[in-house]
Amino acid sequence: RKEVEQDPGPFNVPEGATVAFNCTYSNSASQSFFWYRQDCRKEPKLLMSVYSSGNEDGRFTAQLNRASQYISLLIRDSKLSDSATYLCVVNIRNTPLVFGKGTRLSVIA
Amino acid sequence: SQTIHQWPATLVQPVGSPLSLECTVEGTSNPNLYWYRQAAGRGLQLLFYSVGIGQISSEVPQNLSASRPQDRQFILSSKKLLLSDSGFYLCAWSSSSGGYTFGSGTRLTVV
Numbered sequence: 001r002k003e004v005e006q007d008p009g010p011f012n013v014p015e016g017a018t019v020a021f022n023c024t025y026s027n028s029a030s031q032s033f034f035w036y037r038q039d040c041r042k043e044p045k046l047l048m049s050v051y052s053s054g055n056e057d058g059r060f061t062a063q064l065n066r067a068s069q070y071i072s073l074l075i076r077d078s079k080l081s082d083s084a085t086y087l088c089v090v091n092i093r094n095t096p097l098v099f100g101k102g103t104r105l106s107v108i109a
Numbered sequence: 110s111q112t113i114h115q116w117p118a119t120l121v122q123p124v125g126s127p128l129s130l131e132c133t134v135e136g137t138s139n140p141n142l143y144w145y146r147q148a149a150g151r152g153l154q155l156l157f158y159s160v161g162i163g164q165i166s167s168e169v170p171q172n173l174s175a176s177r178p179q180d181r182q183f184i185l186s187s188k189k190l191l192l193s194d195s196g197f198y199l200c201a202w203s204s205s206s207g208g209y210t211f212g213s214g215t216r217l218t219v220v
Contacts, residue, residue: 032207043199043211044153087153091207096143096168101152 003027004100006088012106017078021103023088024070032091033064035073037084038102044087047073078107111136115200115212122219128173128187130215132200135181140202142183143209144175147197159183195219 006023013019025033033050048055050062050071061074071088088100112135122128134140144156155168157175165175172191176184183200195218201209 034208041197041216043214045211046208049206049208096155096158097203097207097209098155099145099153 003098004088004090006100006103008101009104010106011103012108013078014108015078015080017107018074018076019078019105020075021073021086021088021105022070023072023100023103024068025088025090025098026069027090027092028066028069029092030069030090031093033062033071034089034091034097035060035062035071036087036089036099038087039084044099047086075105078105080107080109083107111202111204111210113200113202113210113212115215117215118213119216120218122190122217124192124219125189128185128190128194128217130185130198130200130217132183132185132212133181134183134202137181137202137204139180142177143201143203144183144185145199145201145211147199149196153199157185190219192219 004025035047036044037047038044048057048062050064052064054063059076063072083106085102085104087102089097091097115132141160143158145153146156147153158166159177162177173187198215200212203209
């Protein structure tokens, strides 16, 4: 079983739509969780950390379900500029981050 | 503020040639540093990481090596490149929050 699994997509959604991505992780000792965004041929950039209580940043909401070992990212009111690959990332204390392969989102006008 | 520099941005090298990619970090001391590779259409693969000068951990046995001669310098090398070494090489450092900041990457094509 892969450490971090994501649906590769692509998710093709119209502008203004709400879209959600899920990610599952295999190691129950995982402690930190993040969502990164990667534009085509660019480096990944931190989008947001994921906290146990869930957190929101503008149109983006991240949630963590430790019991089921999954993380979600919800994007409301999608913009064309949201088109990118979204990487789910988990960390076990004092070890390097483990990246999922990413979910590709394409927002269409 | 902290910044990370990586060069060159693109590189085309023949099979069997050597490789040296350099990464430097500014604005922080004793950072944890990482080298990742992303092959076309694939995820990020951790190659090496370092928690201090001269300390290198290798994740993937292959013809690549890494060195950390100074606190804020991380170098990725190869004596003889293979076609399979082509990819997008990314250096990163980790902050106290646990997240990583990546350099802008080097796109290597081995021909």
